[in-house]
Amino acid sequence: MAESAAQSPAPSRVVRSVTVLGAGSWGTTFAKILADAGRDVTMWARRPEVAHEITHEHVNSGYLPGITLPGNLRATSDAAEALEGADAVVLAVPSQSLRSNLERWRDLLPADTILVSLAKGVELGTLKRMSEVIGEVAGVPETSVVVVAGPNLAKEIAQGQPAAGVFACGDHERAVAVQEAAFTGYFRPYTNTDVVGSELGGACKNVIALSCGMAAGLGFGANTVATLITRGLAETGRLGVKLGADPMTFAGLAGVGDMVATCASPLSRNRTFGERIGKGETIEQAQQAVGGQVAEGVMSCRSIRDLAHRCGVDMPITDAMYRVCHEGRDPATVGAELLGRQQKPERM
Incomplete structure (x- = not known):
C-alpha cells in the first residue's frame, strides 16, 4: 500500500522547476499545487490566448473559472520554451491523444527529466497503459514514469479543499521527489510502487462512473449506485490482479477513493455524461452538454x-457500457440484462 509523505525519506533528487504540458482543468490544478508548494512552474497551452491569460491575468477562465492562479505560475504556447531546464515534466493531455502529443515533444525533453503522467485511460488499439505509452515514445523505462492517481476532482482541489493523491512509480526515488514537490497544506501526496494497479484504477473508474450516471439518469438511487461502485471495483480488481497489480491498491486512494469521487460527484464529467445518456440523450447531445468534450x-x-x-x-459493467456507448443499446435494457445474469457467490 501507499507510504505517507511524513514517512518518506528525503529525496536524493530535488524537483525545483516543473513544466506542465496541457492547460485543461486537471493540468492547471496540478500546476497550481506545484506552484503553491513553492516550485517554479511553466505551463504549455495549445492556444496562445490561454497562455497569455494564465501568465498575465492569473486565471484560466475556460477550465477553472473563479480560481486565482499563483504568481509563480506562468504559461507559454511554445513547447520548447516551456520545457527548457525542467527537472520534471507533467503530461496533462487526454489519454487518447497522449502518444501523438508526446511524439512532437519527445526531442525537446530535457535529459533525465522526471516524466509524470496525469492521463487516466488505456490506449485504443495498442491496449497499453499510459506509462507504457510514455516509455515507448520517450524511449525511457516505463518503470521510471511517475503516475498520479486518486480522487482528483480538479475544481475542489483548485479551491484548496483537502484532498490526497497517489504518486506511483517503480523507481521510488522519483516518486518521492515528485511527492515532495507537490506537498501543500491542502494536498497530501502518498507514494506507491504499484503502477499497474494505480493506472487501471484510474482508467476503469471512468467507465464505472458512466454506469452510475446512467443509473441516476434512469431515476435509480443510492443502493443502485453503491452496487455499481462495489461490483465495478471488483471487476477492476480482477483485471488488475491478472496484469500483476497488488490487490490492496484497489482498497486505497487509486482504487476505491477515485471510484467513489468520480462515481458520486456531479463535478465528474463521466458521471454527468452518463446521467444525460440515462435520461435519453444521444452521445452527441451529451457531448455538447459537457462543453463539447467526450x-x-x-x-x-x-x-x-x-x-x-x-x-x-x-467485466460485465464495462461490457454493458461498451454496448450502450458504441452499439447504441438502451441503458435500461442493458441494466436489466446485468441484473438477470446467472446468480453466483460474491467474489472480489
Whole structure:
C-alpha cells in the first residue's frame, strides 16, 4: 500500500522547476499545487490566448473559472520554451491523444527529466497503459514514469479543499521527489510502487462512473449506485490482479477513493455524461452538454473491454457500457440484462 509523505525519506533528487504540458482543468490544478508548494512552474497551452491569460491575468477562465492562479505560475504556447531546464515534466493531455502529443515533444525533453503522467485511460488499439505509452515514445523505462492517481476532482482541489493523491512509480526515488514537490497544506501526496494497479484504477473508474450516471439518469438511487461502485471495483480488481497489480491498491486512494469521487460527484464529467445518456440523450447531445468534450469513459470502455477479453477477465459493467456507448443499446435494457445474469457467490 501507499507510504505517507511524513514517512518518506528525503529525496536524493530535488524537483525545483516543473513544466506542465496541457492547460485543461486537471493540468492547471496540478500546476497550481506545484506552484503553491513553492516550485517554479511553466505551463504549455495549445492556444496562445490561454497562455497569455494564465501568465498575465492569473486565471484560466475556460477550465477553472473563479480560481486565482499563483504568481509563480506562468504559461507559454511554445513547447520548447516551456520545457527548457525542467527537472520534471507533467503530461496533462487526454489519454487518447497522449502518444501523438508526446511524439512532437519527445526531442525537446530535457535529459533525465522526471516524466509524470496525469492521463487516466488505456490506449485504443495498442491496449497499453499510459506509462507504457510514455516509455515507448520517450524511449525511457516505463518503470521510471511517475503516475498520479486518486480522487482528483480538479475544481475542489483548485479551491484548496483537502484532498490526497497517489504518486506511483517503480523507481521510488522519483516518486518521492515528485511527492515532495507537490506537498501543500491542502494536498497530501502518498507514494506507491504499484503502477499497474494505480493506472487501471484510474482508467476503469471512468467507465464505472458512466454506469452510475446512467443509473441516476434512469431515476435509480443510492443502493443502485453503491452496487455499481462495489461490483465495478471488483471487476477492476480482477483485471488488475491478472496484469500483476497488488490487490490492496484497489482498497486505497487509486482504487476505491477515485471510484467513489468520480462515481458520486456531479463535478465528474463521466458521471454527468452518463446521467444525460440515462435520461435519453444521444452521445452527441451529451457531448455538447459537457462543453463539447467526450468523457474519457466513453473511449476507455472500448479499450478496457478489449483488454479484458484479451486477458480472459469478466467485466460485465464495462461490457454493458461498451454496448450502450458504441452499439447504441438502451441503458435500461442493458441494466436489466446485468441484473438477470446467472446468480453466483460474491467474489472480489
